[in-house]
Amino acid sequence: MLEGKxxxxxxxxxxxxxxCIGSCLGLYNYLKENYEGLEVSVYLEKMGVKFSFLSGFEDVHTEYDDTKTFDLCITSDASDVPRLGVFAPYRETAKDTFCVDHHITNKGMCRVNVIESWASSASEVVFRLLDKGKISKAxxxxxxxxxxxxTGIFKFSNTSRQTMEIAGFLMxxxxxxxxxxxxxxxxxxYGQAKIHGRAVLESVRILDNRCVYTVVTTDELREYGCTVKATDGIxxxxxxxxxxxxxxxxxxxGNPDEYKVSLRTNSAVDVSRIALSFGGGGHVKAAGCTMTGEPQEIVEKISGKIREQWEELK
Amino acid sequence: MLEGKxxxxxxxxxxxxxxCIGSCLGLYNYLKENYEGLEVSVYLEKMGVKFSFLSGFEDVHTEYDDTKTFDLCITSDASDVPRLGVFAPYRETAKDTFCVDHHITNKGMCRVNVIESWASSASEVVFRLLDKGKISKAxxxxxxxxxxxxTGIFKFSNTSRQTMEIAGFLMxxxxxxxxxxxxxxxxxxYGQAKIHGRAVLESVRILDNRCVYTVVTTDELREYGCTVKATDGIxxxxxxxxxxxxxxxxxxxGNPDEYKVSLRTNSAVDVSRIALSFGGGGHVKAAGCTMTGEPQEIVEKISGKIREQWEELK
Known part of the structure; x- marks a missing residue:
């Protein structure tokens, strides 16, 4: 694949x-360390500073440069061309293309595609492609x-025996x-920790304590110096x-009376059906939609859909 | 070891x-499944119901019975005799004894001792003792x-490559x-989630925002239907x-003006020295002590000790 490039x-x-960041920078460091004379660049949208400890973080280009073309374009963790964002033209103009991914929906957008849908992560797929003796600490x-x-720290069901073995090798x-x-x-x-604390503290149990919900307002986010990103994990x-x-x-x-609704279940209820009925979507156990109205009205509507499914499951 | 027993x-x-529960019940199920005719009992203090999904949970005896003696006593995850609690006499009166552990302080309290201080857990040590072909799902x-x-879900530094490989095998x-x-x-x-939320929400940052503390009162615990156990993890x-x-x-x-202080650090500060100076103890990164006074006085005293170490580290 690298010959003549x-x-x-x-x-x-x-x-x-x-x-995405781990697999791209893993590849970047590996190529830089083991192939002298090769010019390697990574283009990604702006990344969270929490990843700044990774080698190569500072080298990542975050702006598209239309004067550039490359001998080989490698895409990692992107399931289709639109997911490449503004950098998609680099794949178009590259002399050769190579795709590494683990998304089951990836149909293969490059000349050579290594797509392992059973893998926990693109990083796991990348690991299998590398010479194990040449994997550095970086x-x-x-x-x-x-x-x-x-894998949510080896917790999600995408974690396989081999995932654990690879992680052990890397550790x-x-x-x-x-x-x-x-x-x-x-x-x-600190603001995010407080938003989470408040969200749990002000949460309300409903439907015989089998369900719980909470509401986070734009004012609250502002009060703690947070964006909606801070609601992740609540x-x-x-x-x-x-x-x-x-x-x-x-x-x-941010729009008046408009709320994003994020649903999770541990039970037989399919929350993607609930989200879908309000114009959203997602997975059986995790789904979301956007709804308008007062929070109490929205809660009533969601509760109704939960009760419907309970009736069906009886 | 089992011959003639x-x-x-x-x-x-x-x-x-x-x-402790996992290693004891792992051994229990393994012996029950693979050695017909063997009488196997587990004695442990009352366990959290969150472990009730484990096979054998219902069979565990929680009360000492002074009429019982055994051919072989196996101790698991207990670093010394006092840690066996009220069940310690079973080790005394058993015809043979076997100790499985991973605590570095375990000096060996049985005739045969398998103590691997580098292991993540007693369960990892038990795993190595078993015939891999005979390990059931239970x-x-x-x-x-x-x-x-x-391992705090494969997060603590006691997690080794072999730990990951064993976990992968079991998964x-x-x-x-x-x-x-x-x-x-x-x-x-639900009460515990709210206590945690409140504790974070009411936390206070001090010392140039490099430290944070919070206070949980007995009244708050009562309000949320919790015992002090609920403060774990805050x-x-x-x-x-x-x-x-x-x-x-x-x-x-529960005593007036008496507080347990639990300390954690990510920095070079040795919190065990702080705890020790107030009559407590622990590890470099996690320690605790009991102090009396108003919360504000206690916070001042701890802050003083932190500043002292910062001065030393300069």
């Missing part, structure tokens, strides 16, 4: 997450971060994995409360 | 945690639970590990806030 560009997906940090993020490279996990995965800003905190079958979060979008 | 008792430590659930709990037995982690590790009662939530070097929690013990 002098310049390589690595692309990920828009709004890059831990796996590469290990990137790939471990990607795997850890996409043995001497990476500070307790710190990686704390700083890049669990860490919150609904999961509600979901793991003992006895709770369905948890949902309402947060104001 | 007809009755076996398995003991853990007082206030049994996930690893045994895998127990040992996985033990390993996951003692492949078809256990529902996402549910095990959620229900036995992350789950909180100080860790504070520790992972961005920019925080030292976090501490004060909670009322």
């Amino acid at each position: 002098k310049s390589i560009v690595i692309l990920g997906h828009v709004n890059p997450d831990g796996d 590469v290990a940090e990137c790939l471990y971060t990607g795997i850890a993020h996409d 043995e490279k001497g990476i500070d994995f307790p710190k990686i996990i704390d700083d890049s995965f669990f860490a919150k800003t 609904v999961d905190q509600l979901r793991i409360i003992e006895g709770i079958e369905i948890a949902f979060l309402l947060y104001q979008t | 007809k009755s076996i008792v398995i003991l853990g430590h007082v206030n049994p945690d996930g690893d 045994v895998a659930e127990c040992l996985y639970t033990g390993i996951a709990h003692d 492949e037995k078809g256990i529902d590990f996402p549910k095990i982690i959620d229900d036995s590790f992350f789950a909180k009662t 100080v860790d939530q504070l520790r992972i806030i961005e920019g925080i070097e030292i976090a501490f929690l004060l909670y009322q013990t």
Whole structure:
């Protein structure tokens, strides 16, 4: 794949997450370390500073440069061309293209495609492509971060025996994995920690205490110096409360009376059906939609849909 | 070890945690499944219901019976005789004794001792003793639970490459590990979730925002239907806030003006020295002590000790 190539560009997906950043930078460091004379560039949208500990973070280009073309374009963790965002033209103009991914919906957008839909993460797929003897601590940090993020720290069902074995191999490279996990995965800003605390404290149990919901307003976010991004994780905190079958979060979008609704379930209820009935979508256990009205009206509507499914399941 | 033995008792430590329960029940299920005719009993103090999904949970004896003696006593995860609690006499009166542990302080209290201080957990040590071909799903659930709990879900530095490989092997037995982690590790009662939310919301940053503390009173615990046990994990939530070097929690013990202080650090400060100076103890990064006075006085005293160490470290 690399033969005769002098310049390589690595692309990920828009709004890059831990796996996208980890797999792209893992590849970047590996190529830089092991192929002298190769020009390697990474183009990604602006990334969270919590990933700044990764080698190569400072080298990432965040703006599209229309004067550039490359011998080889590698896409990682992006399931289709639109997900490449503004950097998509690099794939068009590259002499050769290579796609690494784990999304089942990826139909293969490059000349050569390595798509392992059973893999936990793109980082796991990248790991399998590399010469194990040449994986440095810097590469290990990137790939471990990607795997850890996409598995919710080895908790989601996408985690396989091989995922654990790969993570173990990478951990043995001497990476500070307790710190990686704390700083890049669990860490919150003080404002975010307070928004989460308040959201749980003001949550309300309904439907015989089998459901719980909470509401986060734009004013509250402003009060704690947060954006809506800070609401990530609140609904999961509600979901793991003992006895709770369905948890949902309402947060104001900024438009008057408009709320994003994020739903989670531990039960047989299919929350994607609820989200779908209000114009949203998602998965059986995690879904979302946008609704308008007073929070209490929205809660009533969602409750009605939950009751409907309970009736069906009886 | 089992030759000629007809009755076996398995003991853990007082206030049994996930690893103690997991390793004891892992051994119990393994012996029951593979050695017909063997009488196997487990004696442990009352366990959290969150572990009730483990096979054998219902069979555990929680009361000492002074009429019983056994051919073999196996102790797991207990570092010394006092840690066996009221069940310690079973070790005294058994014809043979066997100790499985991972505590570096364990000096060996049985005739045969397998103490691997580098292991993540007693469950990991137990795993290595078993015939891998005979590990059932029920045994895998127990040992996985033990390993996951003692590593903070593969996050603490005691997690080795082999720990990951063992966990991977156990996961492949078809256990529902996402549910095990959620229900036995992350789950909180509604009252506990609210106590945590409130504790974070009312926390105070001090010392140039490098430290954060919070106070939980007996009245608050009562309001949310919680015991002091519900405060577990609060100080860790504070520790992972961005920019925080030292976090501490004060909670009322029930005696007037008496507070337990729980300290955590991400920095070079040795919190065990702070705890020690107030009659407590612990580890470099996690320590505790009991102090009397108004919360504000206690906070001043702790702050003074933090400043002292900062001066030294300059």
